[in-house]
Amino acid sequence: MDKTATRSFPEIIEASAVELSRIADVLSFGLALENDLTIRQGLRRAAACSTDRPLILKLPHVPAAMEISPTGELRALRQHGASLDHELDALLAGSPELSARMRLVRVKARELANDLLVPLVFPGSLPSRAEFHSVFKWAPLIEMPAYAFGSHTLSILEELRAGAKAEALSGRSENGALAGYYAAVHTMANFMLMGSLSQAAPWLSEMAGSFVWNKWTPSFALTRERTMWLAAAAAKSAAAFGPTVVDFYCRVLSTAPHVFNVFDSLFGLAAIALSYEDAHQEILEAITFHADASAARYIVGREYSTIAFRSAIDLLSRPRSERFDSVAMDRLGWKVSGASDGLASRQAFRIDPTEIDADGRMFGFKALPSILNVSPVQHYPRSKARISRLRLEKSELLELMNRAWAQSSAATSSAIH
Structure with a gap:
């Protein structure tokens, strides 16, 4: 190292x-x-x-x-x-x-x-709803430098990952590498949520068109960590970029080498489709086309990419009134009333969005309509006192790192690994 x-x-x-x-x-x-x-x-x-x-x-x-x-x-x-x-x-x-x-x-x-800014960046800390809102209310002023810092944190993750993976492979979390890594991941999500409103679409789409996309998407850095809370932030980020990035997402989808690139592209496209009704049918048709076209090329984890396509198409084919999934909300412990913790539940920090439910659909797609129906401030717990219940234990950090970044990426019957 x-x-x-x-x-x-x-x-x-x-x-x-x-x-x-x-x-x-x-x-x-x-x-x-x-x-x-x-x-x-x-x-x-x-x-x-x-x-x-x-x-x-x-x-x-x-x-x-x-x-x-x-x-x-x-x-x-x-x-x-x-x-x-x-x-x-x-x-x-x-x-x-x-x-x-x-x-x-x-x-x-x-x-x-x-x-x-302290609660948004310190290791082991998550802002309360009030703390996040105290910064987020200034989003029109700070969303560009905040998003830039979130992107900068991506390079921090690349630097920290080797040590975190080594701890995970050894089965011990003694040097703080894992805790530091996940603090960086959540810091990145905090700042990317600053630029997650549709009003930011003009400069976000301009930025997205300024370079060539490879495997990068606005959601990939967060979805690949494979927790529902981070996937929820990823969905907000994708939706904020808006329909102007649909072609970019489809380009990534058309060459995706791995099932997780497929999942991420579909998840981002579905988030945009649900947020922009005018683009909904176009995106559904594009996903259906790529589902058929993907059969002709090699994808690592093909059987799971088929499930990802089916999950996205099923969601987008439903009438608006039938998209909400109360079972998924109950499983995640999500409630969006003012007196609740919104999307900040213990389950959301632990459940894998690529997990496949008994009905054969990936869990992230089932939860997506609920994610997009709440404001960014509702991603956070309603009080500082309730943050400790969300924190991940050392054993859980080991499990998350192995789930997302294990060298051997075999798939099981319930989730992508």
Whole structure:
């Protein structure tokens, strides 16, 4: 193992300070404006904004804006489609007193931004619903740097995986490699969920078209870890990219060498189809075509890829009223009322989305309509006190790593391995 592969997760996170710092910097603008009505009012005066219309300010270094209403209420906006009035830096430069106040307020706001990000990145921790929402509400401002950090975490996983697999193969979890690996996986999911709203589709689809897809898809980094909670985040990510990436997903599907690439592509396509009714029939027809075409080429685990195709086609062929699966919800322990933990159940952190139920369908597809029917904040437990019940024991971490990354990938009758 090379030297870099021996770094601990906290050390690697520290090395990622540039990406995290960028998120905190952008977040601090929103927090500073939120926490100081005097600055908001001063900016409206500096812009000579009439009392009957909002002021829309372009933020520096990020394609986002802040809207300040006539009454001083604040709203974060994506720059895409927004009609901008002024640049924040330009207004501040024209008012030394306002600029000095903003610098002072941002010092405290920057500290608060760091505090808000802590539950999303520390090993062994998962944010509560309130903690996640305190950052997620600023998604229009931070979703691009947040997604970039989530993507950066993918390289962290590549670095940590060798040590985690070695622990799993030895049957012991003594050096913390497994715990660090799964902390990184969930950190990646936390930040990718920041860019999981349909309003982010314009820049996500532009990014997706900027490089050649091979086995990569917006969902693959999460689905391949093979837990329902991570698959739920993957579904949100795929749906956020929208119909513009359907052809990309189909291209991956047409050359998928392994059943898991097939599952991931179908899972992402189904998530988009369920989220965009206009694209539903086109995606169903494409999946049906590829199901027939796949019979002519070699796929590792072909018998399970057939089940994956059948599961996706069955789901998308159902009327909307018949897609919800109460049995799957009960098995996952998912409840979506305000007083529940939403998708943050013990079962969701342990059940394999490729598991095959008694009816011959893969479990992930049965749960997909329920996943797409809740907001990202409902992926998290309703209180901090309820996080400990979700944590994976050492023996469970060993099992998850072997399930997803074991060198011998034999298949059983109940799931893909």
